[in-house]
Amino acid sequence: MANTNTGAGTGTSTAITDPEEFLKLTSEQLDDVFRNAPSGRIPNGEGDGTAIIAPGTVVSDTIAKFVQVFTWKGKVFVPDPVDPQRATLKNRILPVEVRAIAAEVYRNPSWLDQKECIVLDYSQTSLVAQWIRDEIREVSPGLYLGLVYWGKEKQDAQRLIHFALKF
Numbered sequence: 394m395a396n397t398n399t400g401a402g403t404g405t406s407t408a409i410t411d412p413e414e415f416l417k418l419t420s421e422q423l424d425d426v427f428r429n430a431p432s433g434r435i436p437n438g439e440g441d442g443t444a445i446i447a448p449g450t451v452v453s454d455t456i457a458k459f460v461q462v463f464t465w466k467g468k469v470f471v472p473d474p475v476d477p478q479r480a481t482l483k484n485r486i487l488p489v490e491v492r493a494i495a496a497e498v499y500r501n502p503s504w505l506d507q508k509e510c511i512v513l514d515y516s517q518t519s520l521v522a523q524w525i526r527d528e529i530r531e532v533s534p535g536l537y538l539g540l541v542y543w544g545k546e547k548q549d550a551q552r553l554i555h556f557a558l559k560f
Contacts, residue, residue, distance in 0.1 A: 408532075408533050409426065411536075412441075412557035412558075413454070416445060416453040417453075420449070420555070422448075423448055423538065423555045426532055426538055427506075427532075427538050428506050430538065431531060432500060432511055432531070433511070433529075433530055435470065435472070435477075435479075435500075435511055436511075436529075436558065436560055437470055437472050438469065439467065439469045439485070440467045440470070440559060440560045441467045441559045442461065442465055442467035442468060442485070442556060442557065442558055443556060443557040444460040444556050445556055446460070463487075463488060464486060465484060466485040466490055467484075468482045468484050468513075468558060469484075478499065478500055479497070479498060480498035481495060481497060481498060481518075482513060484496075494519050494522050495515075495518040495519055496518055496519065496527070497513075497514045497517060497518055499514070503530075504540075504542060510528040511528070511529045511537075512526060512528055513526070513529065514526055516545055523545075524543050524544060525541060525543060526541075526542045527539050527541050528540045529558065535559060536557065536560075537558040537560075538556075538557055539556045539557065539558065540552060541554050
């Protein structure tokens, strides 16, 4: 991890380049990293995922490894052929790596801080995940930090977990 002060926000964020570093941070620290990051470019291609559950605890790393082996491995982004500000994605899931659970990808204000982020919207594309909205920002080149919400409207949504994508 490079300890480079970004000068953004509180000045406490660091340039994280390895998703494993996120597992050591608390939920509040992860939110600060997210708040201080630009939305970045919309990803293209296959990203490896890290589920960040119980961040900053001794079990966070073990849970992340379990999730990656048995359930969620990451996401595959395909740019929109007409609009460069949009894309679609499918999740890479299960031990045999099935590509399923599609989402629309576009820019919109974050439900966390109302600044621009990249939204992964499952509401119109997935029966099983229609209540899920992910938000990502690029914290360093090719590394995205994400938030997962359950709910179709900001006022009713519940924050679930953080996650990372490495391209």
